[in-house]
Amino acid sequence: MTADEGKFSSGEPVPVGQDTLGTMTIGACLREGVERLNLAGIDGARLDARLLLADAIGKETSYLFGYPEKEVSKENRVIFLDMLARRINREPVSRIVGYREFWSLSFQISPDTLDPRPDSETLVSATLDLVEGEIHPLRILDLGTGSGCLLLALLSDLPNATGLGVDISEAAIEVASTNALNLQLSQRASFQTGNWCEGLSGDWDIIISNPPYIGRHEIGQLEPEVLEYDPPKALFAEEKGMKDYRDLIPQAAKILKEGGLLVVEAGRGQSGEINRVMANAGLTCMPAIKDLGGIDRACIARKVN
Ligand SMILES: C[S@@+](CC[C@H](N)C(=O)[O-])C[C@H]1O[C@@H](n2cnc3c(N)ncnc32)[C@H](O)[C@@H]1O
Structure with missing residues (x-):
């Protein structure tokens, strides 16, 4: 007290x-x-x-x-x-007030967007560490952008970069666009609906993604704050949580620039299998970066010829 x-x-x-x-x-x-x-x-x-x-x-x-x-x-x-x-x-505070702090920026959220998690900041810091010193303007693609938190956090720290956020949910895309406006990043960020990389062409310097990765068998372990308030489309993936990695990683590998980076968020215990999917897609894996809880959270691979 x-x-x-x-x-x-x-x-x-x-x-x-x-x-x-x-x-x-x-x-x-x-x-x-x-x-x-x-x-x-x-x-x-x-x-x-x-x-x-x-x-x-x-x-x-x-x-x-x-x-x-x-x-x-x-x-x-x-x-x-x-x-x-x-x-x-059991409604989370962020849902009650309608916004969440992520990477020290304020993001509007809605019932159609995942409530951004502090663990996902591991992807942002890992990516920034890897591109430190880059001088050419980077092009960033964020797959499953939700509130736009990953893309907009990166753009806020990389003043020469531009980016595109894609999501299957039109309602999420509206929220992400509003966040870009509110954060005065809309000149460098665009958003569109889509199914992972479908219809997109190549030459991305960075592709980042936090896809759904919770297996249906894990439903019983979820807190009401998650199960009842995060959109199911943002949480669950078939094949014990691996389906979306298996879909999007090979697609991303094709449109990544030579030397470009793919950074994806991993759930607990998934990094080994994600690295296998990345290697099978022809990418060169780097050591995963752990979150503050010691869990492999950011799986990273580079496209090297
Ligand atoms: C775990 S949430 C991540 C949201 C946000 N990037 C974040 O880190 O807070 C996954 C997002 O992927 C989107 N999604 C699911 N399936 C998709 C697909 N096939 N193509 C594009 N986006 C998809 C969901 O709508 C959701 O916004």
């Missing part, structure tokens, strides 16, 4: 109906939120309550620490309580 939250007595009653609601200070609202989320068994209750309250009152989280004594209006309290109820129902 922070010093600010500690100012409020722990026995304070929690209102149950909206007609009992009055104004409350930021500190008291926070305490109420943490209590409700903890009671519901939500991991990370304190952080979630802060993020939700900040969004409900339209301020940064730093404002909550700076002004714990400020009053939250009745209207904003109703919004906050509604957000808490959604979180207790």
